[in-house]
Amino acid sequence: xxxxxxxxxxxxxxxxxxxxxxxxxxxxxxxTVYDSCHxxxxxxxVVFDVIARYLRVKGYDVTYVxxxxxxxxxxxDKANQLAIEPQDVAERYIKEFxxxxxxxxxxxxxxxxxxxxxxxxxIRFIEHLMDExxxxxxxxxxxYSVEKFNEYGKLSGRRLEEMEAGARVEVDIKKQNPFDFVxxxxxxxxxxxWKSPWGMGRPGWHIECSAMSCEYLGEMFDIHGGGKDLTFPxxxxxxxxxxxxxxxxxxxxxxxxxxVNINQEKMSKSLGNFLMIKDAIxxxxxxxxxxxxxxxxxxxxxxxxxxxxxxxxAGLDKIYSLFERTVEKVGLATVGDTEPGDCWEKxxxxxxxxxxxxxxxxxxxxxVRKVNRTLDQNNGELSSELQTAILTIQTDILRIGQTLxxxxxxxxxxxxxxxxxxxxxxxxxxxxxxxxIQERNAARREKNWEKADEIRLRLQDLNISVEDxxxxxxxxxxx
RNA sequence: GGCGGCAUAGCCAAGUGGUAAGGCAGCGGUCUGCAAAACCGCUAUUCACCAGUUCGAAUCUGGUUGCCGCCUCCA
Numbered sequence: 001x002x003x004x005x006x007x008x009x010x011x012x013x014x015x016x017x018x019x020x021x022x023x024x025x026x027x028x029x030x031x032t033v034y035d036s037c038h039x040x041x042x043x044x045x046v047v048f049d050v051i052a053r054y055l056r057v058k059g060y061d062v063t064y065v066x067x068x069x070x071x072x073x074x075x076x077d078k079a080n081q082l083a084i085e086p087q088d089v090a091e092r093y094i095k096e097f098x099x100x101x102x103x104x105x106x107x108x109x110x111x112x113x114x115x116x117x118x119x120x121x122x123i124r125f126i127e128h129l130m131d132e133x134x135x136x137x138x139x140x141x142x143x144y145s146v147e148k149f150n151e152y153g154k155l156s157g158r159r160l161e162e163m164e165a166g167a168r169v170e171v172d173i174k175k176q177n178p179f180d181f182v183x184x185x186x187x188x189x190x191x192x193x194w195k196s197p198w199g200m201g202r203p204g205w206h207i208e209c210s211a212m213s214c215e216y217l218g219e220m221f222d223i224h225g226g227g228k229d230l231t232f233p234x235x236x237x238x239x240x241x242x243x244x245x246x247x248x249x250x251x252x253x254x255x256x257x258x259x260v261n262i263n264q265e266k267m268s269k270s271l272g273n274f275l276m277i278k279d280a281i282x283x284x285x286x287x288x289x290x291x292x293x294x295x296x297x298x299x300x301x302x303x304x305x306x307x308x309x310x311x312x313x314a315g316l317d318k319i320y321s322l323f324e325r326t327v328e329k330v331g332l333a334t335v336g337d338t339e340p341g342d343c344w345e346k347x348x349x350x351x352x353x354x355x356x357x358x359x360x361x362x363x364x365x366x367x368v369r370k371v372n373r374t375l376d377q378n379n380g381e382l383s384s385e386l387q388t389a390i391l392t393i394q395t396d397i398l399r400i401g402q403t404l405x406x407x408x409x410x411x412x413x414x415x416x417x418x419x420x421x422x423x424x425x426x427x428x429x430x431x432x433x434x435x436x437i438q439e440r441n442a443a444r445r446e447k448n449w450e451k452a453d454e455i456r457l458r459l460q461d462l463n464i465s466v467e468d469x470x471x472x473x474x475x476x477x478x479x
Numbered sequence: 480g481g482c483g484g485c486a487u488a489g490c491c492a493a494g495u496g497g498u499a500a501g502g503c504a505g506c507g508g509u510c511u512g513c514a515a516a517a518c519c520g521c522u523a524u525u526c527a528c529c530a531g532u533u534c535g536a537a538u539c540u541g542g543u544u545g546c547c548g549c550c551u552c553c554a
């Protein structure tokens with residue numbers, strides 16, 4: 001099976017062939033740490049987390065770099081607002097980033113460099129650009145001259161001449177071309193500043209990624225990712241910087257994820273509709289958030305709504321419920337005990353097609369239904385063949401879960417946590433529930449159906465549904 | 480103004496030349512004291528619209544309409 005990847009550079013799917021066989025070097029633009037992460041950050045980070053996991057599953061030796069932009073105007077603004085140091089702002093939000101991403105089961109990147117820890121490399125990079133004639137100094141600022149780079153615009157499909165016609169960019173008189181961008185910015189008193197050949201200042205935004213990707217991945221590497229909005233100007237500028245110096249293709253595959261809307265609206269400051277990760281995971285299980293994010297293709301926009309999240313939660317319940325059943329029948333295997341089966345192979349086919357996790361999720365539910373059917377049809381003892389078959393499928397589902405970063409809890413833990421969360425929210429003592437269930441079962445034994453049903457209705461009002469199973473009554477939280 | 484994307488059932492969503500995955504909701508059934516859960520069946524002759532290419536198109540081409548994104552250091 002060959003993996004195909006949609007490359008923004010060229011805008012088509014291409015067979016994935018890393019520069020060095022068996023190795024993948026990938027760089028993803030991380031956040032500018034001036035505020036809490038919102039659901040849009042979550043999508044980008046989760047999508048690339050899954051891409052990295054899948055590449056590893058495919059057997060590639062992956063080196064994954066994701067940076068933190070920890071020096072920036074917005075960080076400085078925030079520091080002024082809070083009357084603290086910019087680096088404290090950055091530290092605070094890096095800490096929050098980890099809290100959010102850990103909750104979402106995002107694996108750490110192999111290297112997570114910060115811009116401020118690479119000032120030396122950045123300055124050297126800029127010097128290099130000056131030497132090669134791609135940059136110029138005005139007062140104490142250094143700019144990149146886009147006109148010097150012939151291929152400027154090749155990633156985003158723009159041409160300098162065409163852009164100028166309708167550009168709304170305010171013309172900065174210090175720039176030779178309105179699209180020239182700052183490489184080194186002189187500092188005002190009190191701002192973070194480093195000594196440089198051009199005076200005290202700080203790096204522009206784009207240069208850190210060129211400098212740090214080179215530092216950790218070399219002059220050329222395989223995958224560079226980020227949100228769609230970064231295509232222009234950020235990634236276009238990175239190409240201009242890196243290719244100007246190294247005179248060869250900077251990145252082989254550019255991957256960009258689509259945006260998250262909230263109730264069909266773009267998240268924006270003016271609408272005040274930013275959904276922060278920490279709030280989303282208060283309301284929903286983090287795995288439900290992941291399942292939601294992965295149930296649509298990564299390049300399409302996705303709409304965050306309460307309904308969509310309820311459906312994702314219900315879907316997750318459905319899978320964990322299946323595990324409850326299979327664990328009882330065949331026990332819980334761990335990935336590695338069993339050879340991958342058909343289900344896993346179909347999932348891989350989907351993922352091989354430009355990481356089509358949406359199709360993969362479809363296959364997951366398809367499989368869940370098949371196992372439930374098998375269990376329904378074989379109510380009594382399972383033959384050893386069936387047990388083995390179910391174990392294989394169960395393990396496939398777990399394998400898929402590991403790739404998508406879901407299904408990492410035991411069904412018991414999952415449902416227990418869900419229960420206690422809701423009970424806590426509603427300040428209900430679980431023993432009250434248990435007592436009601438006992439009372440209802442007593443009524444049922446006496447065939448007092450009226451009383452039993454009345455108790456069931458009372459529980460329903462508390463968002464609790466009861467299931468009378470052959471082996472006893474259990475209760476669950478409904479969404 | 481420039482560049483790009485999208486339009487598939489009530490809703491969400493796969494599907495890039497071979498006769499419409501999956502989820503949610505709905506209806507009917509099996510199971511059940513009744514339910515719930517699970518399963519089975521039904522639910523798009525049709526993929527925004529028009530024209531074209533082809534033996535054959537949701538998929539390719541041209542056009543129309545509608546929505547959205549980027550061109551603002553927003554993932």
